[in-house]
Amino acid sequence: MKIDNAIDILIFKTNIETEHDLNKIASLLNTENRIRKWSVDRQDIDHVLRIESEGADQTKIKEKIAYAGFLCEDLMD
Amino acid sequence: MRTRDESKELAIRQKAIEMIVKKGFDGLSMQKLAKAANVSPATIYIYFKDRDDLIIQLWMTEMEKMSTASVLGFDPSMSFEDGLRLQWMNRAKYCMENQQSMHFIEQIRNSPYDAVCTKKMDKNFLTLMRNFVHNAIEKKELTPLPVEVYWSIAFSPLYQLVKFHMSGRGRNGEKFVLDEKIMNQTLQLVVKALKP
Numbered sequence: 001m002k003i004d005n006a007i008d009i010l011i012f013k014t015n016i017e018t019e020h021d022l023n024k025i026a027s028l029l030n031t032e033n034r035i036r037k038w039s040v041d042r043q044d045i046d047h048v049l050r051i052e053s054e055g056a057d058q059t060k061i062k063e064k065i066a067y068a069g070f071l072c073e074d075l076m077d
Numbered sequence: 078m079r080t081r082d083e084s085k086e087l088a089i090r091q092k093a094i095e096m097i098v099k100k101g102f103d104g105l106s107m108q109k110l111a112k113a114a115n116v117s118p119a120t121i122y123i124y125f126k127d128r129d130d131l132i133i134q135l136w137m138t139e140m141e142k143m144s145t146a147s148v149l150g151f152d153p154s155m156s157f158e159d160g161l162r163l164q165w166m167n168r169a170k171y172c173m174e175n176q177q178s179m180h181f182i183e184q185i186r187n188s189p190y191d192a193v194c195t196k197k198m199d200k201n202f203l204t205l206m207r208n209f210v211h212n213a214i215e216k217k218e219l220t221p222l223p224v225e226v227y228w229s230i231a232f233s234p235l236y237q238l239v240k241f242h243m244s245g246r247g248r249n250g251e252k253f254v255l256d257e258k259i260m261n262q263t264l265q266l267v268v269k270a271l272k273p
Contacts, residue, residue, distance in 0.1 A: 011123070041127035043128060048107075075118065
């Protein structure tokens, strides 16, 4: 997956678990026009949400997801 | 914001292949890989969506390296025998010098990833091989055959010989070394078998 310099990759630790959860997240993220692509690795222990964005506001996205009832934290370096 | 770092990506890829060859796909988790490659799990996610994405990308890279090595000095207009001989020499050399890579590719072949990966084969390489075959058929050096039949005869013998060589033992458990003489002997039979 080649990422050019204009794309940021945002990575969060979450508790997104089920298909139902994914649908909820989809309705939140698919309307953000700065988000190009996103995916959740549900097989990983941290249920990592990975977002390819063009300058999306990381804090805003975290808040949006948290308001929807999910855990959403920065995945620590 | 996290930026790309080529040396980190390389370390991740290298360790991932090592771990898969040693412990299989299930032995690989993003956490374990991060520890082994001395990066944080977050770093891995910069380059790879998830474990499957990592594995498939690894496969594509390894296949690309092998395809490139296979066609060194190759031209699809070569005679069938010359072209096949060159392929055999190139592929055997590559396999013997890149054993870990070959183990990994073999593991993929024997796993559910094979279905996905086969679709992602390098189109240029496939076209080159296809042209070689068509030219040989036109020159009446090669019988038209279903691709699976062709491949099984043209390449399986080579890979089997390479496997014997890498294990150091032949069918009877005795010492075996693949040399040019044996390779030529086998190649002659293959070319003969495929002739119209």
